[in-house]
Every structure is written in structure tokens, then in C-alpha cells.
Amino acid sequence: MMKGVQSQLPEVMPAAYVTALGGPESITFGELPVPVPGPGEVLVEVEVLTVNPVDTLVRSGSYPTPTPFPFVVGRDLAGAVRLTGSPESPFRPGDRVWCNSLGHGGRQGSFAGFAVVPADRLYPRPRTPIGGSSRAGYGDVSSCDLEAEGCRGYGHAGRPVTGKTPGE
Structure with a gap:
């Protein structure tokens, strides 16, 4: 990781997180430290996110999974790489x-x-x-990037699900 680039990042970031599993009232909106990527990881600056039904299941405890607290909720994102944790990473700062x-x-x-x-x-x-x-939004969680880009809808395996562009 390049220390010069890391020093250009803020120390804290806005976040929606929980400190215990529970209902929507358990979500806190505040600041947390900006995380640092380790080997095999990438730090992404979040530009777009979607709300996924799995988010509710994890936050409530209905879907048992490790949740280190404070736990930032949310499954999907689109953004830009800011740092990589390994020089051999296939991604570089600025990659979308x-x-x-x-x-x-x-x-x-x-x-x-x-x-x-x-x-x-x-x-x-x-x-x-x-x-x-x-620009257009799609409800399917696999379309987070399409929401960011306003592209026509694509299903799994890249097959078009609409023959129209957004707005038609």
C-alpha cells in the first residue's frame, strides 16, 4: 500500500452501522474510521449503493453470519478504487x-x-x-453498476432483459 496515497484519505467517513443486531431503529448514522485494505483487499470509495433484502436479514440477525461490531450494513456498491492492499492486485487506484x-x-x-x-x-x-x-435505476441487486451508469437492463450472464434504453 502506498503511504502517500493513504495520507490523502480522510481519517473518518460517514457510515450507517449497527452496534447490536435488531430492527431498523438499531441503525446508527455517524462516523467511523476509514478502513485500511490488507493483502488481497482493495479500498473502494463508494459512489452508489443499493438496499438489498439481505441487508435486513443480516442486520436483524435472521441470517446468521459473523457481524463484527460496529458493523457497517449493506451488500452492494459501485465506486472507484482508492488503495490496494497488495502490489499484485489486479486493480489500481482510479479503477471503476x-x-x-x-x-x-x-x-x-x-x-x-x-x-x-x-x-x-x-x-x-x-x-x-x-x-x-x-440515468435509470433497476431494483435487481445485480444491477448496482447499471444504476450508476443508467445502462439498459441486463440479467445474469449479460443477457439483455429489455430491448429499450432508459426512458423509452
């Missing part, structure tokens, strides 16, 4: 990425300014964004 595998299994979640993501659970985002009024 997405993930739909946080907030369970002991991994902190996405509802924060930054998130540490295992590199093998991170994927590149499309290179050409669609901006302005043509």
Missing part, C-alpha cells in the same frame, strides 16, 4: 468497480464513504457512463 458481496460473512458493508472489498469479489465497471436525464 462494483461489488455485490459485502455486509455478511464477517465483511463490513457498503453503507459508508469507503469499503474494503476482497479483490476476488470486485468487478470492473463499464468504461462509458451515460449521464444526465437518461
Whole structure:
């Protein structure tokens, strides 16, 4: 990890987290330290997130999984790489990425300014964004990046699920 780059990051970040499992009232909105990626991990600055039904199950304790407290909730994100924990990482600072595998299994979640993501659970985002009024949101959790980019809908395995562009 490059210390010069790390020193350019804030020390704290906004976050939605819980200190105990429970209902929605257990969520605290406050500040937590910006996490530092370890070997095989990447620090992502969160730009877009979605609310996933799994988030509720984990937060409430209905889905048993390790939850180190304070525990940042949220499974899905799209953002940009800020730091890598290993020089051999396939990602570099500035890379646009997405993930739909946080907030369970002991991994902190996405509802924060930054998130540490295992590199093998991170994927590149499309290179050409669609901006302005043509942006669209999709409810499917696999579409977090599509929400960020306003692209046409795609199902699993990249198959189009609509023949229309957003707004049509």
C-alpha cells in the first residue's frame, strides 16, 4: 500500500452501522474510521449503493453470519478504487468497480464513504457512463453498476432483459 496515497484519505467517513443486531431503529448514522485494505483487499470509495433484502436479514440477525461490531450494513456498491492492499492486485487506484458481496460473512458493508472489498469479489465497471436525464435505476441487486451508469437492463450472464434504453 502506498503511504502517500493513504495520507490523502480522510481519517473518518460517514457510515450507517449497527452496534447490536435488531430492527431498523438499531441503525446508527455517524462516523467511523476509514478502513485500511490488507493483502488481497482493495479500498473502494463508494459512489452508489443499493438496499438489498439481505441487508435486513443480516442486520436483524435472521441470517446468521459473523457481524463484527460496529458493523457497517449493506451488500452492494459501485465506486472507484482508492488503495490496494497488495502490489499484485489486479486493480489500481482510479479503477471503476462494483461489488455485490459485502455486509455478511464477517465483511463490513457498503453503507459508508469507503469499503474494503476482497479483490476476488470486485468487478470492473463499464468504461462509458451515460449521464444526465437518461440515468435509470433497476431494483435487481445485480444491477448496482447499471444504476450508476443508467445502462439498459441486463440479467445474469449479460443477457439483455429489455430491448429499450432508459426512458423509452
